[in-house]
Amino acid sequence: MKVQQKTQSESTSGRPGGGELALIQHIRSRAGVVHRPSVRLGIGDDCAILRSRPGEEIVVTTDLSLEGRHFRRDWHPAASIGHRALARGLSDIAAMGARPLAAFLSLALPAAVAQDRRWVDGFLDGLLGLAKRHGVPLAGGDTSEAPGDAVIADIVLLGAAPAGRALRRSGARPGDVLYCTGSLGGASAELGRLSANPGHFKAAKTGPHLFPEPRLAAGQALLRRGLATACIDMSDGLSTDLAHLCESSGVAAEVDVSAVPLHPLAGTLEPAARLLAALHGGEDYELLFAARSSTKMPRKLGGVPITCIGRIVPAKGVPQVSLIDAEGRRTALEPNGWEHFRGA
Numbered sequence: 431m432k433v434q435q436k437t438q439s440e441s442t443s444g445r446p447g448g449g450e451l452a453l454i455q456h457i458r459s460r461a462g463v464v465h466r467p468s469v470r471l472g473i474g475d476d477c478a479i480l481r482s483r484p485g486e487e488i489v490v491t492t493d494l495s496l497e498g499r500h501f502r503r504d505w506h507p508a509a510s511i512g513h514r515a516l517a518r519g520l521s522d523i524a525a526m527g528a529r530p531l532a533a534f535l536s537l538a539l540p541a542a543v544a545q546d547r548r549w550v551d552g553f554l555d556g557l558l559g560l561a562k563r564h565g566v567p568l569a570g571g572d573t574s575e576a577p578g579d580a581v582i583a584d585i586v587l588l589g590a591a592p593a594g595r596a597l598r599r600s601g602a603r604p605g606d607v608l609y610c611t612g613s614l615g616g617a618s619a620e621l622g623r624l625s626a627n628p629g630h631f632k633a634a635k636t637g638p639h640l641f642p643e644p645r646l647a648a649g650q651a652l653l654r655r656g657l658a659t660a661c662i663d664m665s666d667g668l669s670t671d672l673a674h675l676c677e678s679s680g681v682a683a684e685v686d687v688s689a690v691p692l693h694p695l696a697g698t699l700e701p702a703a704r705l706l707a708a709l710h711g712g713e714d715y716e717l718l719f720a721a722r723s724s725t726k727m728p729r730k731l732g733g734v735p736i737t738c739i740g741r742i743v744p745a746k747g748v749p750q751v752s753l754i755d756a757e758g759r760r761t762a763l764e765p766n767g768w769e770h771f772r773g774a
């Protein structure tokens with residue numbers, strides 16, 4: 431499915447074999463013919479041709495999903511693996527307040543997996559189902575036989591935002607108020623619960639870990655209504671992603687412990703573990719953003735509840751991120767979320 435016919439006649443690893451060609455055709459037929467204004471030409475030529483509207487800029491993000499690092503094939507349903515691969519990229523597009531234009535999928539599969547059409551179709555069900563709900567065409571990609579026994583899925587997403595207006599991490603200023611969408615800790619609580627009974631993974635059809643929902647409508651509303659001064663998506667956890675936002679903006683932040691919205695699944699954990707899941711759990715894919723204190727913030731954006739969780743303060747003389755308890759006591763919150771290759 432190399433964008434385009436190129437893969438069908440040549441590739442860096444030589445001519446694709448019959449199996450690979452069949453896989454390309456299969457993915458291509460599953461992706462269907464694209465009728466979107468953003469895609470002038472989809473799969474089937476050397477390159478896709480995309481179109482943005484006048485006055486827009488293009489945003490681009492890539493996300494690598496590695497078996498053994500981001501998912502386990504013996505645990506995760508194939509649909510969840512496909513869904514999550516795309517959701518991670520869409521969440522980055524959401525954090526910029528952009529609208530997605532097109533997705534590109536590069537997939538390396540061990541030979542046995544490539545021949546298992548049930549796995550491939552499950553993966554595509556998850557990926558294409560999420561893509562369809564958000565109107566994101568799959569406009570190209572590449573496939574190859576993986577050299578080892580691990581599945582590798584790389585997603586490239588292109589989006590568009592009005593020129594100069596894409597939300598960034600760098601615009602927060604002291605005095606701003608800190609908000610998040612949805613609730614936190616659900617993904618890590620769900621993963622913990624499923625890991626204790628791995629047999630339950632395959633039967634699960636929903637859940638914040640297996641099928642996270644990227645907050646595209648909320649991000650686009652923030653941009654369109656000019657509500658946010660800075661924004662990031664919480665892929666790595668509140669503690670780590672807030673540190674990123676503070677670093678980029680040159681500010682510090684205070685989080686009110688009692689204000690952090692706990693996901694119901696996190697609420698079922700031991701009391702001591704609940705806040706840890708919300709602060710450090712990661713993979714919630716909610717948006718974390720700052721706004722002027724004078725900005726009247728709606729209670730919901732894109733159908734998702736918005737919660738005020740703290741404030742932005744000057745970076746001098748305080749930890750980069752502080753937790754403030756109900757009595758007003760301050761403790762430093764060290765970034766301790768998911769970091770790729772930690773300990774590797």
Ligand SMILES: [Mg+2]
Pocket residue numbers: 521522525662663665
């Ligand atoms: Mg991100």
